[in-house]
């Protein structure tokens with residue numbers, strides 16, 4: 001399960017400074033100073049500064065176009081997480097993506113969907129995979145999910161929850177392993193992530209976490225074998241999610 005941990009501090013404006021980069025030959029700093037220089041101090045200045053900030057986000061190429069309900073993985077159904085549980089970003093351009101983090105929900109599929117829709121939860125992953133193999137995407141891969149209690153890992157990882165309890169090996173079904181492996185293979189292919197245990201890790205392996213998922217029963221050898229097989233297999237038609245997977249979609 002995700003937790004917020006240090007990620008809550010990640011909303012500090014200072015963080016944005018690390019994302020500075022040239023746009024059409026004009027650095028963001030130059031753009032801001034240029035915009036700020038033409039206005040006087042006071043409320044108007046604040047309004048104009050906000051306007052300039054918004055203009056920054058409209059510069060072509062800085063932020064990719066988005067459509068409501070758009071998916072990064074064709075085998076998923078979209079259900080939006082609460083915006084309190086993730087941070088808008090423009091990955092992999094602002095933060096490179098080089099990790100997949102595996103979680104186990106410690107609850108049912110529906111309860112995981114519910115808590116990710118709850119703004120008070122302050123945590124979520126990009127995907128949830130059910131024991132029947134269904135996949136829901138709740139956060140775009142462009143964005144940073146508050147999933148691992150570690151800001152830098154959150155910024156460069158895609159997170160996948162799996163329905164079940166860490167102390168119940170029977171929860172980790174064949175359908176879930178195979179479906180999750182297809183999803184992870186697709187993530188690895190899109191961001192050129194090596195399929196190995198350095199880049200596909202458990203929440204428990206994230207520095208600073210107090211979480212133990214996916215637990216001792218998660219079969220890493222089996223999972224990596226399935227991911228490698230999915231990575232080399234010819235593309236198969238996207239699985240059709242049961243109707244219940246789209247319940248409560250926003």
Ligand SMILES: [Zn+2]
Nearest residue numbers: 001002103203
């Ligand atoms: Zn977790």
